Amino acid sequence: MRRPAMDTRTPTDGALADLRLRQLTSATLPVGAFAYSQGLETAVELGWVGDLPQAAAWIGGQLQHSLARVEVPLLARLMAAFSAGDRDAAMHWSGLLLAMRDTAELRAQERALASAWAVLLGDLDLDDARTWVDLPQRTALALFALAATRFRIAPPTAAQACLWAWLEAQVSAAVRAVPLGHTAAQRLLYELAQDIPAVVASGLAVADADIGAAAPALAIASCRHETQYSRLFRS
Template sequence: MRAAALLRLLQLASPQLPIGAFAWSTGLEGAVEHGWVHDAASLSDWLTGVLGGPLAHQDLPALLRLHAAWSRGDELAVQRWNAWLHATRETAELRAEDRALGQALARLLSSLDIAEAAPWRSAARASYPTLFALAAVRWQIDAESAAQAWAWAWAENQFVAATRLFPLGQTAVQRQLGALLPAIEAAVDYAAGLADAELGFSAPGLALASARHETQYTRLFRS
């Protein structure tokens, strides 16, 4: 990878990216509230399950297809995979999170002179992976690296959310994040080998955690 592309990749995966990801837990707060996640071991189990389940079977393979669609200028394929991703979000909160991050990233990319992002700034079904893939293509980041960075950003945000939900030291976070790296690599490799007909995954635990979070009495996160 060229230096310019690598630096853009670091920018895209940075927790400082101003898209508001810190406000969302992707259902993790609901899982903590119900005692499913309560320590480092249960957090590792939860994240490994989500990574190997819906992310490896839905988000990552769709991101790879979106990268290819943006690369060849296939607007119909972009719209189709974006709509497919929206349909896979099993709760109102998961849909709201995906849309909010997608719209925020579209606004950012528009300000960084990526013209194709402009129509997505207020799109009702703007999916975060759709705009992430667009940025990767325009900044000449290859599909595999983009998928790995997207999964890394998801994992880092989950660990940051966990430190706000229960006692988890920074050293433990870095140890667990490092331990998750092989799973991220494996998930991207697995996603790359899936045919279109093999995409899709149901994660009842994640859906229940997110749905219950919608009516949780007190909460730190929007999802």
């Protein structure tokens, strides 16, 4: 009996967009995000984070008070700029994010990840991504927004996925730095993930003039991590 030919038709837009989004947030994405702790390693060194409740407070606090007021509203504006083909606006919002990174370490991380994203997305046939490789205003968030726009992912969905990827990376860092057991890490993901929909909703409602957040402890930890003697994570 002859085998039927394989159906090579393109899936529906929604199905393909969902699969693309899963790829963009995969822990296997070769951009090097696992190499950074974003101040968490020094928070552990200083005794600020030493167990599950303290890790939840540190990570959850950033989610509620920083990402909600910076990453989420800027992601929405970046996606709108890319959708409109407005490169100047995209560079403006990306440059604003970079200016809000308080330390040399955090700015270096943003640029390094952005360059890796640009090369990767270029290899995935998003040719315009490569033009961001060496831009002074490049950020990882801008490249994520570019990919999400090209893959026809709705901004609220993209924002939820972006926060999930950040949360998963922070919990992974906590497993290594605190350290947390794997079951405790899953509990942390389970508890904090339930805050993401509300964080996205509040972030999408932030006006242009209100974008911004203050995270003094994070800035202090990041500054001190730049010269910390013993480190698991990149500075």
